[in-house]
Amino acid sequence: MKKLALLITASLLSAPVLAEKVAITGGKIFTLAEQGTLDSGTVLMTDGRIDRVITGTEVPQGYRVIDASGKVVTPGLVGSMTSLGLVEVSSSAGVVDSSVESTPITRTGAALDVSYAVNPDSSLLGVTRIEGMTSAATSVTYTDNLFYGQGAVITLSGDAPVLKPRAFMVVNVGESGANDTGGTRAALWVTLENALAEAAAADSDLSPTQDWHGLNTRADVKALKAVLSGDMPLIMEADRAADIRQVIAFKKRHNNINVVLMHGVEAWRVASELADADIPVILDPEYNLPGGFDQMGATLANAARLEAAGVTVAVGMDTHNIRLATQHAGNAVANGLSYEGGLASLTSAPAAILGIDDQLGSLAPGKRADVVIWSGDPLEVTQVAEQVFINGEAIEMRSRQTRLRDRYLAVQEEQARRPTHYVRPD
Amino acid sequence: MNHSTSRLSLALACLFSVALTGCASSQGSKEEQAAKVSVDPNPYPSTYTPIAGETTVITNATVLDGVGNKYENAMVHFADGKIVAVGEDLEIPENAKVIDAKGQWVTPGIIDNHSHLGVYPSPATRSHNDGNEITDPVTAEVWAEHSVWPQDPGFGRALAGGVTTLQILPGSANLFGGRSVVLKNVPDRTMQDMKFPDAPYGMKMACGENPKRVYGEKGGPSTRMGNVAGYRQAWSDAQDYMRKWERYEKEYADGKNPKAPKRDLQLETLAGVLKGDILVHMHCYRADEMTVMMDVMQEFDYQIGTFHHAVESYKIADKLKENNVCSAMWADWWGFKLEAYDGIRENIPAVHEAGACAIVHSDSDLGIQRLNQEAAKAWSDGKRAGLDIPMAEAWQWLSANPAKSLGVFDKTGSLEAGKQADLVLWNGNPFSTYTKAARVYIDGGLAYSLDDDDSWPVSDFELGQVGEGDVK
Known part of the structure; x- marks a missing residue:
């Protein structure tokens, strides 16, 4: 019984926020599926799944819109x-x-x-x-x-x-x-x-x-x-x-x-x-x-x-x-x-x-909503992922490395230097 | 120094001294001086001969001159192996070969100051394991050039990536790993045929995990404090050795007949560092360890030229600037050991922005083939973090700064008039994944041409094997 309870909790934790509907609009979309490449399209996601990918930027009602104009969108x-x-x-x-x-x-x-x-x-x-x-x-x-x-x-x-x-x-x-x-x-x-x-x-x-x-x-x-x-x-x-x-x-x-x-x-x-x-x-x-x-x-x-x-x-x-x-x-x-x-x-x-x-591996109806908005061509060394969605959720774009970077950029900017362990960048 | 002359004069001096000694013994005089013992600082001179070039003017190119300037629709003129001029409106000599480089870029040749090509060559078999003399934590007496296998196919691959000069270092197992050698990247029959004429020697040192891991169960050092004790004792021994030679020199100059100290090849290299003739290249990851090493440097009055790998340089960029020490870094390697755990993508631009000397290095037979992409990553990551460094300045990480680190910036590393014509014509913007070196010139000679497969180097090892002359 105890085991069962634990399992239920775990699956709830991993589920995305219920009924979250997100539209990523305006990007050049590489679906890597039958739809091929859309020069300007919209990815519709609900509850961690891809609803569908559509041409253009007209978003059906009820979706939170994320503008990806001028960006590139691919599957995770x-x-x-x-x-x-x-x-x-x-x-x-x-x-x-x-x-x-x-x-x-x-x-x-x-x-x-x-x-x-x-x-x-x-x-x-x-x-x-x-x-x-x-x-x-x-x-x-x-x-x-x-x-x-x-x-x-x-x-x-x-x-x-x-x-x-x-x-x-x-x-x-x-x-x-x-x-x-x-x-x-x-x-x-x-x-x-x-x-x-x-x-x-x-x-x-x-x-x-x-x-x-x-x-x-x-x-x-x-x-x-x-x-x-x-x-x-x-x-x-x-x-x-x-x-x-x-x-x-x-x-x-x-x-x-x-x-x-x-x-x-x-x-x-x-x-x-x-x-x-x-x-x-x-x-x-x-x-x-x-x-x-x-x-x-x-x-x-x-x-x-x-x-x-x-x-x-x-x-x-x-x-x-x-x-x-x-x-x-x-x-x-x-x-x-x-x-x-x-x-x-x-x-x-x-x-x-x-x-x-x-x-x-592709953006098609029913697939897991792992989606990336790129600053440009993902294969180009000077371009990066600007926002990553995993299971429909926009992840926090921070890591231990960005924290280290921000701490030491702050240290360099400070006039009166504090001991670094007290520098907690935003 | 002209080496052939110095060797000749040394030989003559010996002949003369033999005659004197013979004369002295026959007369039984105690006042006569024996021949003065001196050490040839360059017993293995370069036999490098540049590939013959022709007077060339590249036109319509985007040019990064390597010292911070960018020119659009510009010309690069080189002749007799040297840069003649870079500018927007140069006169084209009558006999010149003109290359229209519309849409293409010209930069100084890439200099990798951290390579193990030739000492850890391909194929990477045990029989080729010649980069680390893992027999004692102090092996300053070994010279990497005596391990270099010039048939390493990696030299040719690096050339296709625009690398015109490279430093071959011993590995990092030892506190003092031995001497490095600087090569022109024209793959040839012998190491001497590739040796960069008149480049100073370097010496490899290593901080941190590697020496203590290798020697921890072999008599030590087994800790970082053990490492530091090892450096300090070695420097003390070198100081003592220098005093012995100074005493000898002085007594000889005073007309006495002193016995020369016994040569110690290990201490000779260390003394070379203390005298400033040999440049220090120190493998060191952590900020705190680099700072300790700069204290040791002050204590024994030598200069660390460059910290290599320097994954945490961004934490102490101000101190590195203050102490005039370069950092040779990867764009994004991290985490393969604990001392590399704090690597960040903005290390290189952060060091540059602080006014310290930043270098992009490879330490890899694959990485060396696209160091321009490593610089591009660092440049763009810096830009996004607010460190907005122009491309023309960033190219210093690939040519000028490594040239300084190797003590050859008076000869190469930029497109300034009079310098060796080591340059790359790229088929587009080199800060891109898709751009390749179209032509690579070394001392004005065309060493590689992308569209001429006859110009692609094929090592002896590859000759007659599967893949000979293929797209590499």
């Missing part, structure tokens, strides 16, 4: 791959829930579940959301296990950050994965295939008393069932063309599995095969150096060539500075990606990849 950005909410300070300071050491609950790593670990008060969420990113995939990023566990999709505002727990699974099938699996791809792929085959063959509800001596633990098996059914995307990290061809062959062997390629430095070399296999790619478009022998083909043209072949491209892999995904996408556009492709790589593409495009 979706971070393709981060550890947001799991990490405060990466090195020597904590909190770090994105790094896994050996633990008995898992042998292949599949069972791990970061949805328990997300801290909505992390300063990173505040720093990130005021720059237009409203949701993100969050995952373990360091492990010796085969799988990185079950990642989650989170919203960057509110006390109940997890939008979709157990949303995806990551596996590295490149150099790093091989290093953690006997030091060779010859062991890596056999391990991966056997882990999946074992999960497929196991009873769907392995009882705790049942004898079990698997490559996976019971909890791993349970997680992998969702991968095998295609409900949980399997995000496979690889760079060299030969490894990516293995990913494509894997997809052919396991038609049900929802395969995504991540990093994919040489993906452009097998672009049409990726398109044929319907495998989308999450990548860093600025990566153009041979950081190792698996990345000899690194090029700034990667994103553009993939797009030209018909591959869905998502951009944005980082944690503290995932906010710079707009710059990364802009540089992809500077190197041949279409402008719409650049915006899609930050919104509709990651939403589709993560299986949450029914809620996020």
Whole structure:
């Protein structure tokens, strides 16, 4: 009973103010949906959902109007791959829930579940959301296990950050994965295939008393069932063309599995095969150096060539500075990606990849009202998010960083200096 | 100094002294002086040869001269490797190549004073891990130039981003990491072929977390107070070493025959700093730590040239100005460790606005490729916070100020007449994501041209491999 009461309170807290109707008018609207781009339009939102997007600025009655004339309006950005909410300070300071050491609950790593670990008060969420990113995939990023566990999709505002727990699974099938699996791809792929085959063959509800001596633990098996059914995307990290061809062959062997390629430095070399296999790619478009022998083909043209072949491209892999995904996408556009492709790589593409495009990544009726008003072109380094809406609410455009800035700007302006700890800027 | 001459004269002096010594011993005289021992300050001289250029006049360009001026529809004239003039109405010499740069911008070449290209090159394998001599907290005796791998593909990528000069630093594991080297970004066969002629040496130092993390369980320092004790002891040792040499010099000058002190390569570099010949580049994040270091600087009477990373410079911009110390900063990196937790986007413009020396640096093989975008972010973030700095002034963060930090501003870093013709022709406003370097000139030679793929550098490592000569 007590538990139930708590749940009800939590859901009330996370709900937007009831019957709040907001209209964002006059902006150039990129819907990233069927409506395409409106040179001057209005986004209508009610109770945290998009009602609809209309041409022009005539607002139906009952809406609070926010003028966005001369501005650009987009869906809130979706971070393709981060550890947001799991990490405060990466090195020597904590909190770090994105790094896994050996633990008995898992042998292949599949069972791990970061949805328990997300801290909505992390300063990173505040720093990130005021720059237009409203949701993100969050995952373990360091492990010796085969799988990185079950990642989650989170919203960057509110006390109940997890939008979709157990949303995806990551596996590295490149150099790093091989290093953690006997030091060779010859062991890596056999391990991966056997882990999946074992999960497929196991009873769907392995009882705790049942004898079990698997490559996976019971909890791993349970997680992998969702991968095998295609409900949980399997995000496979690889760079060299030969490894990516293995990913494509894997997809052919396991038609049900929802395969995504991540990093994919040489993906452009097998672009049409990726398109044929319907495998989308999450990548860093600025990566153009041979950081190792698996990345000899690194090029700034990667994103553009993939797009030209018909591959869905998502951009944005980082944690503290995932906010710079707009710059990364802009540089992809500077190197041949279409402008719409650049915006899609930050919104509709990651939403589709993560299986949450029914809620996020576009401005269309019924979608979650995560909306950003930009000072101008979001991909331009000199432009910024001026107002961000998350779940229909205009968020406070302040963060720990803006507080530090304002304190020290005030300190510089003051004639008679006070001890800084007493300076509390407005 | 003309190095080949100085080396020759040293050799001659030795020959002469051998003859004298021989003469002295044969006569058994105790009054004769042995040859004076002196140290060659430049044993690895530059062999850099500029790419041949031609007399060129760029016309119709928007020009930032790097010292605060912006010209519209302007001309830039360079010849014989040097800037001749910048202006709105210049006479075009008969033999000049004329480039119509309508819609394009010209700036001084970008100077990155914090790079590890060549010492942490691509591929980033263990066998290439040559940037940190992690064997002792004080390794002032090592020189980054002896680790530089000139085949690092990163040099060519940085060139495509408009970087014409860069400083290669040792890493930040040690209190004293060793000497840096300044390079012209013309990728070539050897480090000496890239070495910036007559640039002073720098020395890397590091504050804070890195040294104590690396040495905490290896005999120390394990705390920040341990770090400071380490700097102070080393400076004291260097002072002692200098006194020994001064005594030797004096006794020799007095006609005595003193025994020269044993050379100590570590203390030699530290003494070089105390004498003002070697510039200090200190990795330091926190405002309070930078302030402690400026106290240590006063105590031992040396100059810290530049704090690198300097994530909290905005908190003490007034003190940095007062002490004449530059800050080399990122636009927006933060939080990867606790000493970087207070990073803000307005750090660079705040330092500039306070009248202190602000520099945009990379410390990254990717970041170095678009330092103009880093400056653009800082410039626009400053503007929104009320720090309205003209673009023409902001470009000092990319060229003039790093040139000062490296002690080469008399040679490069602006488009002033007589300076080396290190400049970039951008295909638009460089304060934009979409703009690229169309042409990069170093000492007047065309080192990179966006529309000529034959001009794109290909390192030995990439030759014959997948991706050779591709869009980079």
